[in-house]
Amino acid sequence: MLNREIAEIFERMADILEIKAGNPFRIRSYRKAVRIIGDMTQDVAELAAAGRLTDIPGIGEGISGKIKEYLATGRIEKFEEMKKGVPGGLIALLSVPGLGPRTVAMLHKELGVESAEDLRAAIKKGRLSGLAGMGEKKIGNMLRGLKLIREFGSRLPLGIALPVASEIVARLSRTAVVGEIEPAGSLRRRAETVGDIDILVGGRDGKSIIETFAGLAMVREVLASGETKGSVIVEGGLQVDLRVVPRKSFGAALQYFTGSKSHNIHLRRIAREKGLKINEYGLFRGKKMLCGRTEKEIYKRLGMCWIPPELREDRGEIEAASVGKLPRLIRAADIKGDLHLHSQWSDGAASIRAIAARAKAMGYGYMVISDHSRSLKIARGLSVESLRKQIAEIRELNSRLRGMRILAGSEVDIMNDGSLDFPDELLAELDFVIASIHGGFKQSREKITERIVMAMKNPYVSAIGHPTGRLIGEREAYEVDIDRLLAAAAETGTALELNAYYQRLDAGDLLCRRAKEKGVRISIGTDAHSPEQMWMMELGVGTARRGWLEKKDVLNTMSLSELRKHLKKKRQK
DNA sequence: GCCGTTTTCGGCCCGACTGTTTTCAGTCG
Numbered sequence: 123m124l125n126r127e128i129a130e131i132f133e134r135m136a137d138i139l140e141i142k143a144g145n146p147f148r149i150r151s152y153r154k155a156v157r158i159i160g161d162m163t164q165d166v167a168e169l170a171a172a173g174r175l176t177d178i179p180g181i182g183e184g185i186s187g188k189i190k191e192y193l194a195t196g197r198i199e200k201f202e203e204m205k206k207g208v209p210g211g212l213i214a215l216l217s218v219p220g221l222g223p224r225t226v227a228m229l230h231k232e233l234g235v236e237s238a239e240d241l242r243a244a245i246k247k248g249r250l251s252g253l254a255g256m257g258e259k260k261i262g263n264m265l266r267g268l269k270l271i272r273e274f275g276s277r278l279p280l281g282i283a284l285p286v287a288s289e290i291v292a293r294l295s296r297t298a299v300v301g302e303i304e305p306a307g308s309l310r311r312r313a314e315t316v317g318d319i320d321i322l323v324g325g326r327d328g329k330s331i332i333e334t335f336a337g338l339a340m341v342r343e344v345l346a347s348g349e350t351k352g353s354v355i356v357e358g359g360l361q362v363d364l365r366v367v368p369r370k371s372f373g374a375a376l377q378y379f380t381g382s383k384s385h386n387i388h389l390r391r392i393a394r395e396k397g398l399k400i401n402e403y404g405l406f407r408g409k410k411m412l413c414g415r416t417e418k419e420i421y422k423r424l425g426m427c428w429i430p431p432e433l434r435e436d437r438g439e440i441e442a443a444s445v446g447k448l449p450r451l452i453r454a455a456d457i458k459g460d461l462h463l464h465s466q467w468s469d470g471a472a473s474i475r476a477i478a479a480r481a482k483a484m485g486y487g488y489m490v491i492s493d494h495s496r497s498l499k500i501a502r503g504l505s506v507e508s509l510r511k512q513i514a515e516i517r518e519l520n521s522r523l524r525g526m527r528i529l530a531g532s533e534v535d536i537m538n539d540g541s542l543d544f545p546d547e548l549l550a551e552l553d554f555v556i557a558s559i560h561g562g563f564k565q566s567r568e569k570i571t572e573r574i575v576m577a578m579k580n581p582y583v584s585a586i587g588h589p590t591g592r593l594i595g596e597r598e599a600y601e602v603d604i605d606r607l608l609a610a611a612a613e614t615g616t617a618l619e620l621n622a623y624y625q626r627l628d629a630g631d632l633l634c635r636r637a638k639e640k641g642v643r644i645s646i647g648t649d650a651h652s653p654e655q656m657w658m659m660e661l662g663v664g665t666a667r668r669g670w671l672e673k674k675d676v677l678n679t680m681s682l683s684e685l686r687k688h689l690k691k692k693r694q695k
Numbered sequence: 696g697c698c699g700t701t702t703t704c705g706g707c708c709c710g711a712c713t714g715t716t717t718t719c720a721g722t723c724g
Contacts, residue, residue: 259714
């Protein structure tokens, strides 16, 4: 799929235009196209071949022409032209906090700065003082920005940021006078990665709340501490911003700071069309404040129902909310069991009994032990004999346990030739089988797709584990034909796993949404290797909600008997 | 560059903060 390559080019074009002080609206158009193409799960080449590129709102003649040019020739002439005179390092400088296109362009013109290294050297030699607008503080901020970029270049996985946010919220609720308190931003939307943590407080005494915040034990550095906003770096290098707003504006501020940016832009356009104005203080007609206390009132005044944060990506949720067609999203309380768990029989840390105790404490009625299969030596995969022993132990445990049913399962490897790592007669003894790819990532798209489709045709395979293989921030997804995958899953009645482990979240939100459209069920499992990791179900549910999934779309919202009946159906096909 | 019961030109989301100025540009979310 060339979508990513093409989106990257438009991103670069937007960056270059910014440095060259191009038309800001043209820049916005490119950025919008980047987002649209990045969100698409369909191949742009297919859309282009069908002549349907310009059907997509936000893609017009200009951009579709460039896409077609790239598909035909492998390059975009306009981009090649634009690149002249703008070194790549200059574009990288844009991501330094505190440095924007104006400053970057000026530094390039006046000092010949072409990269972060150049800038660092120029500052050291004092070449910046004397330049227009370059005071002492600004230079200091630049240095700090450069340092930050070097230490923490990328975004953090949601699973790292979420516990930090929860702890801060818990501590502040205990120690300071806060009315409402709520994390906002991409964290509240349960995006798979977050850049920083935004926490919003409704209250009056901003100064003392922020002082308490800045004084928390986990705070390593205080960047700013004022009346309405505090900003700190906590242990681990994560930046946390706290904002205090009057309670009458809490809903407006929460809406505003939750974003996403494109959701907010769309919302404000609708407000403007109705002769209204929306900002972080409320919804206004002229100077008259109409509402702002809660998010619900704001959405209502704009003619739609409240939109759950996970949907706020401008992917059709505003249109759906306007006609009352939002999905009734799955909730954490709907989950009746964890469908992917490892015990100390393979590479997990805990006994099956200890895992079962945690599952029960989490309110589940069942759980699947799915240790690795024999070929995955690195994870101490079970042999045929030890899996049989494990099944016996599970049966024995079940006879003594109350209120918790352990299902015998396996995460069985899909081998390089598409066969499974255990024979069918053994798989037939299991309650739940996850088939996963753990090797041969570099095979061709056709080959990998074929392997997965073959596995799905096996009557004992209940779900395909982490179906794209990506590791957030570490490894790209392997090449796989999503359309064929979904068609085969629908035809064979095989579920796709939403692996909730914080580095995976795979299937991701967009794939979940397409699966739902094709009638493919999703099974959520944490892939936990110890009971302490089982909380990550929360990440899975967040991702499922981002994928517009409802209770009925997810396997483990079923009762045990429903689940058994469902699994049996495929085996009898 | 995109878009259109305000339709082929002229709009395009909004405000705070910072650092530098002396009325504002740049950056950020």
